[in-house]
Amino acid sequence: MPVVAGQDRYPLERIMKFRSTLFQFFLPPQCPCCEKFLEEDRQGFCSNCLSEIRWIVPPFCSVCGIPFMSKEIESHPCGACASHRKYFTMARALGTFEGSLQEAIHRWKYEGKTHLTAFFAEWMAEGLNRFWERDSLDLLIPVPLHRQRLRERGFNQALLLAKELSRRTGLPYQKSILQKKEPTIPQVKLSGIEREKGLRRTFHVVEKEKLLGKSVLLVDDVYTTGATVNECSKVLLKGGAGRVDVLTLAHAIKSS
Numbered sequence: 001m002p003v004v005a006g007q008d009r010y011p012l013e014r015i016m017k018f019r020s021t022l023f024q025f026f027l028p029p030q031c032p033c034c035e036k037f038l039e040e041d042r043q044g045f046c047s048n049c050l051s052e053i054r055w056i057v058p059p060f061c062s063v064c065g066i067p068f069m070s071k072e073i074e075s076h077p078c079g080a081c082a083s084h085r086k087y088f089t090m091a092r093a094l095g096t097f098e099g100s101l102q103e104a105i106h107r108w109k110y111e112g113k114t115h116l117t118a119f120f121a122e123w124m125a126e127g128l129n130r131f132w133e134r135d136s137l138d139l140l141i142p143v144p145l146h147r148q149r150l151r152e153r154g155f156n157q158a159l160l161l162a163k164e165l166s167r168r169t170g171l172p173y174q175k176s177i178l179q180k181k182e183p184t185i186p187q188v189k190l191s192g193i194e195r196e197k198g199l200r201r202t203f204h205v206v207e208k209e210k211l212l213g214k215s216v217l218l219v220d221d222v223y224t225t226g227a228t229v230n231e232c233s234k235v236l237l238k239g240g241a242g243r244v245d246v247l248t249l250a251h252a253i254k255s256s
């Protein structure tokens, strides 16, 4: 049988990830951003990298949550949200997607540093309690990843967050209600309008009865242009959800 290049690659990547997990077990913990070794009892970010994270605080867009530069104004819908319909009611993120947070998310997603999930989920659980009344939400739904992408990466980062968030808040999560059909062209190569076009008919809802009238919190790692979560929200509302909100770990600030 001919060997197809792509077939061999993924098991090898998994072995490498497993080996790096083994090494992490024997070495003192390292900061995921600068790789500085930490004191024995410390986990996650070093104090230097932690202090570099720009946490999102008011004022910010009351719809998409993007922080405003001027601190003198009150939170209100930003220009993009005022001119372009958003299907979700409000999106919130913990920090801006830059510097050490961006670096850590990159390592978590592409270098298999999955032990970071616990830290990220802890921050997101705190954000969930700050931005929403816990009882106003019924269900956590992760933004799905297409099967091919899932094979390449080995995990869906949004699902990891939703699971951990569910454990911390007691809110149930549903990973199969919202599904992704076909792989889209990598989003970084597309403009905002092209992204929206490419996303149409990409997501669909199954098991509608589980969604009926529910207040959904859509979970993802990064809010980039908002095109993905907006499309997911549209599909969820059409599928019977009563309301959709969005919580991400980070919000990209340059592209909006």
Ligand SMILES: [Zn+2]
Pocket: 031, 032, 033, 034, 035, 036, 045, 046, 047, 048, 049, 050
């Ligand atoms: Zn560091």
Ligand SMILES: [Zn+2]
Pocket: 061, 062, 063, 064, 065, 066, 077, 078, 079, 080, 081, 082
């Ligand atoms: Zn906005």
